[in-house]
Amino acid sequence: MNADTELRYDFIAPQRIVFGWGRRSEVGKLARTLGRRALLISGLPPAVGETVIAEIAEILRAEGIESVPLGAIDHEPEVADVDRVAARLRQQNVAAGDFLLAVGGGAAVDLAKAAAAMATNTESPSVKDYLEGVGRDLAILRPPLPVLAMPTTAGTGAEATRNAVISSYDPPFKKSLRNEQLVPRIALLDPELCVSAPPAVTAASGMDAITQLIESYISRKAQPIPQALAVQGLRLAMPAIAEAVEDGTSRPAREKMSHAALLSGMALANSGLGMAHGVAPALGTICRVPHGEACAVMLPAALRTNRVVCEAQLARLARHVFPRESFASDSRAVDALVEEIESLCSRVGIPRRLSQLGVKAEQIPDLVKNSRGSSMSGNPRELSDEELTKILEDLL
Ligand SMILES: [Zn+2]
Numbered sequence: 001m002n003a004d005t006e007l008r009y010d011f012i013a014p015q016r017i018v019f020g021w022g023r024r025s026e027v028g029k030l031a032r033t034l035g036r037r038a039l040l041i042s043g044l045p046p047a048v049g050e051t052v053i054a055e056i057a058e059i060l061r062a063e064g065i066e067s068v069p070l071g072a073i074d075h076e077p078e079v080a081d082v083d084r085v086a087a088r089l090r091q092q093n094v095a096a097g098d099f100l101l102a103v104g105g106g107a108a109v110d111l112a113k114a115a116a117a118m119a120t121n122t123e124s125p126s127v128k129d130y131l132e133g134v135g136r137d138l139a140i141l142r143p144p145l146p147v148l149a150m151p152t153t154a155g156t157g158a159e160a161t162r163n164a165v166i167s168s169y170d171p172p173f174k175k176s177l178r179n180e181q182l183v184p185r186i187a188l189l190d191p192e193l194c195v196s197a198p199p200a201v202t203a204a205s206g207m208d209a210i211t212q213l214i215e216s217y218i219s220r221k222a223q224p225i226p227q228a229l230a231v232q233g234l235r236l237a238m239p240a241i242a243e244a245v246e247d248g249t250s251r252p253a254r255e256k257m258s259h260a261a262l263l264s265g266m267a268l269a270n271s272g273l274g275m276a277h278g279v280a281p282a283l284g285t286i287c288r289v290p291h292g293e294a295c296a297v298m299l300p301a302a303l304r305t306n307r308v309v310c311e312a313q314l315a316r317l318a319r320h321v322f323p324r325e326s327f328a329s330d331s332r333a334v335d336a337l338v339e340e341i342e343s344l345c346s347r348v349g350i351p352r353r354l355s356q357l358g359v360k361a362e363q364i365p366d367l368v369k370n371s372r373g374s375s376m377s378g379n380p381r382e383l384s385d386e387e388l389t390k391i392l393e394d395l396l
């Protein structure tokens with residue numbers, strides 16, 4: 001947002017956000033405000049998930065809430081996953097008083113959000129028909145079941161967004177189910193739940209949050225509230241990510257990363273994203289690169305590509321992130337930001353080159369063709385296919 005821009009915006013967020021170490025103990029009382037039967041989706045690995053889900057089910061039972069496990073997910077949700085869970089929901093004859101409870105990373109939360117919508121919107125048995133630009137383009141007409149999201153990773157911010165990202169590998173696409181009613185009703189963030197996330201997951205999801213904060217800040221659709229959130233999120237996350245990766249039990253690092261990830265979700269839901277998130281879905285479906293790593297590997301290139309049109313904005317952000325530095329020029333400030341992002345990626349073990357993630361030169365034309373989704377439309381600069389090809393070749 002520029003100082004002379006007319007103030008005019010919408011802002012959406014979960015109806016209720018509850019944040020704090022150990023506060024999963026409050027899930028029963030919170031859930032009571034949504035209904036009497038919890039349809040549970042877990043994104044935790046079985047060894048951890050069993051204990052956590054049993055603990056949550058017990059807290060719910062004490063409040064008179066029945067839990068129905070709908071299954072677990074260990075990968076980014078695909079069309080078939082959503083369709084299967086939605087079919088199970090329909091078999092359960094869902095009605096008023098039922099709600100979805102997701103305990104997991106972005107995959108579980110997005111699966112719950114999509115299934116909640118498919119449970120009440122039954123014009124097609126497949127979510128594909130409701131995704132942007134790949135099926136019949138059906139609209140979500142009826143309110144989805146309410147969703148209570150309990151993230152166990154700090155990254156996607158899916159607990160605060162209005163879309164659910166759904167993949168397909170044959171044919172390859174990664175598209176959003178998008179509607180503002182998809183925003184979870186309650187986001188319950190207990191950073192202690194993230195302690196079990198292994199270092200590689202903590203690194204990739206944390207870099208995803210950082211990418212979301214930066215891209216939403218400089219997005220063509222940037223808005224004032226998300227920009228304020230992005231500043232706070234980055235000031236917390238950039239100094240904390242390495243500690244969260246290196247000492248997963250660090251309470252301050254986990255708290256800062258969870259809070260920053262939540263802010264990144266609110267920021268992206270209202271401001272859109274940019275080039276790194278524009279290319280990430282194609283890297284996911286064509287080269288099977290996980291979302292967080294895809295964003296992190298693209299972020300420095302996105303900053304270098306975009307700085308020519310948003311140097312002042314990026315410099316402002318850099319001065320917030322490094323409050324004790326006095327930079328001689330905007331250009332120096334942006335250099336420092338880009339260098340810090342690159343050094344964080346190296347420190348937390350994110351590959352710096354696409355080839356290290358298995359990307360092959362012959363896949364680049366396909367990557368370029370499939371990078372034109374909604375995230376790219378927020379990129380500060382218009383990129384031609386030739387420019388994007390060159391950017392990807394240079395990163396190989
Ligand atoms: Zn992301």
